[in-house]
Amino acid sequence: MNIDLQAREIQPLRHTFARVAAHTGDKPSSRYLEATVGVQPTANFHYRPTWEPEFELFDTARTAVKMADWDALRDPRQFYYANWTMARARQQEAMEANYQFVESRGLIDKIPDTQRAAACEVLMPLRHAAWGANMNNCTICSRGYGTAFTAPAMFHAMDHLAVAQYITRLGLALGEPGALDAGQNDWLHDPRWQVLRRLVEDTLVVQDPFELFVAQNLALDGLQYPLIYTHFVDDHLAVQGGTAVAMLTAFMPEWHDESARWVDAVIKVAAAVSDDNRALITDWFKTYADLAQAALAPVADRALGAQGAEALADVRTALDARARKSGLVV
């Protein structure tokens, strides 16, 4: 008996989902596009939300920014749930390794007391700022429109929660008894932190998701992260024996640089759509960047002393350049 085996090639009838093919044509598509494009529910919502009857459940009118296609606000990192979690898991492993390195060699005890106190005083209240950023990005996700825009906002919210947790863990590692309580106390009562606290609390009630995106992710974080992690932790603490603090906060500047690519890409696409959008986003940016700069001035002063004002001005110049590159008229 003779069995003859043959390879048969079977052509697929369609290469991707119809909702993706409508955007890209019928060709094999990336997992990112399949998880993002055309996922936003657009019709048949039956009831209006009781808490906001002037809008539909999902409504493009919640923001003043006008987009013909909300799926155009793509994330250059191409994050969807699976590859975002894998990327963060890798970074978490690196952070664990840093903790092990610092703890096994007793590097915390080698930090001079002045630097240790400075690290606690400057970083601990920022847990609350990070929590505010988490809340704001949840709002962007819930009030925004289009999966391309809202899904990365939710990832961004969880990343902010991670930042808050890393700061918490740093406070515990620095071993100052009550460092976390002292940080909360400063956040609530120290006049130095009240301007920033007011700004964070004011943004919590901003209703327009895109305005909030500009305020939190571009203006406030765009100033805060370079000021705190580049100027204060890396350039100031690390050279004075505080290398351990830089190691235990390594995630923050790395994550800020990575997520800035997403923020810039969203701003760039939205601003390029129309002159109205460009003017609107530019206005928001100027307003909130000024507020954030004023709010961070006392913090810069505490962190860097005499060089604080200069460092903050440098960071603002760099942020303005970033905004110009994204097509804003700054």
Add this chain to the structure above:
Amino acid sequence: MNASTVSAVSSVFIAFQDNEESRPVVDAILADNAQASATYPPGLVKINAPGRLVIRRETIEEQTGQRFNLQQLHVNLVTLSGYIDEDDDEFSLSWQH
């Protein structure tokens, strides 16, 4: 060497498993090599190019938005022909030795 063989350019080829991971690599090759053409034998994607074929790390990174180490190609690489010249940024196949 006589005149008739000098004018004919030998082609190089490279073949990958046809899957999600190799798609951005294939797209990058087709973007960087104007004369390259892809065929799809069962389970594979095979790219032919006359004379020379180059794979650039930067182009792959543009496709995926993630950092890419050129050594990652080898995970899905099936076969190739030509002399290999590789560094951190480019992987090229050609018959110039």
